[in-house]
Amino acid sequence: VRNQGxxxxxxxxxxxxxxxxxxxxxxxxxxxxxxxxxxxxxPFDFEPEAGGTHEVRAVIDQVTxxxxxTSNNEYTWTFNTLGIQMQVYLPLVIRGR
Numbered sequence: 125v126r127n128q129g130x131x132x133x134x135x136x137x138x139x140x141x142x143x144x145x146x147x148x149x150x151x152x153x154x155x156x157x158x159x160x161x162x163x164x165x166x167p168f169d170f171e172p173e174a175g176g177t178h179e180v181r182a183v184i185d186q187v188t189x190x191x192x193x194t195s196n197n198e199y200t201w202t203f204n205t206l207g208i209q210m211q212v213y214l215p216l217v218i219r220g221r
Contacts, residue, residue, distance in 0.1 A: 133157040135186040143176030
């Protein structure tokens with residue numbers, strides 16, 4: 125989240141789509157507060173049920189004060205796991221402008 129140099133708060137949601145799945149699962153949400161030009165860390169824990177490529181999508185919304193540019197409030201990436209159950213720590217770095 126880029127806050128244009130003003131203090132801001134926002135909700136962060138993290139969604140995961142498992143291999144061969146058509147739907148996403150919300151694995152958590154947190155509200156964060158960022159001081160001007162600061163970086164925030166938002167950790168989420170996730171235990172994959174199957175091996176393969178997982179798609180992760182982070183969404184920033186409910187920004188206060190309102191965000192004049194919402195085009196950068198969503199980010200998607202992937203990670204791969206083996207066919208065993210494991211716990212994955214998904215840190216989400218939120219950078220201020």
